Amino acid sequence: MALPLSLLLVLVVVSCGPSGSLGCDLPQNHIQLSKDNLVLMRQMRRISNSTCLNDTKDFRFPRAVVKGSQVQKVQAISVLHGMLQHISDLLLTENTSAAWNTTLLNQVRMGLYRQLEDLEACLVRDMGEEGTAPPSHGPTLPVRRYFEGICFYLKEKQYSDCAWEAVRVEIMRSLSSIITLQERLSNIDRDQRSP
Numbered sequence: 001m002a003l004p005l006s007l008l009l010v011l012v013v014v015s016c017g018p019s020g021s022l023g024c025d026l027p028q029n030h031i032q033l034s035k036d037n038l039v040l041m042r043q044m045r046r047i048s049n050s051t052c053l054n055d056t057k058d059f060r061f062p063r064a065v066v067k068g069s070q071v072q073k074v075q076a077i078s079v080l081h082g083m084l085q086h087i088s089d090l091l092l093t094e095n096t097s098a099a100w101n102t103t104l105l106n107q108v109r110m111g112l113y114r115q116l117e118d119l120e121a122c123l124v125r126d127m128g129e130e131g132t133a134p135p136s137h138g139p140t141l142p143v144r145r146y147f148e149g150i151c152f153y154l155k156e157k158q159y160s161d162c163a164w165e166a167v168r169v170e171i172m173r174s175l176s177s178i179i180t181l182q183e184r185l186s187n188i189d190r191d192q193r194s195p
Helices: 005-015 030-043 049-055 064-069 073-091 103-131 140-156 162-194
Strands: none
Touching: 030 064, 030 073, 030 103, 030 162, 064 140, 064 162, 073 103, 073 140, 073 162, 140 162
């Protein structure tokens, strides 16, 4: 699906602006962008959950990947990037604009785009330092399977309003977990800078 012209223009302006060297520390606004996206997703609610009781589903969110204490920083950034990318892909699905308020949807897309751009710079730096890319079969595999399940569900429900409502709630759950992961990464960065 082609992006609306206004969104493309904003993407060009953002990508051409000064970005500075991020290193591997998350920018200060990363957590706030996720919180803003969570608020926007709440505002995108169009129908009551009670209207869609037959469309509820447990997508089996991979909590262990996000909350696991043994995940290394590079892996955590890879998981974070994967989750944001999958959410972004879901929000670019052909039928999304019909499901939600386009203005709010574009704001969420912009926030996700900014975060993904920052994380890609971080991943490229880490791959250069370690010489290899993070494995795609590690902690990112459960995340990929989780989002594949959501996509399958949408197709199975023929992109109905109730299916999109279930997905909206699931995206909010994912964003809450992303905030938790970002806060963990921020704490790791702070601890590494402390003497």
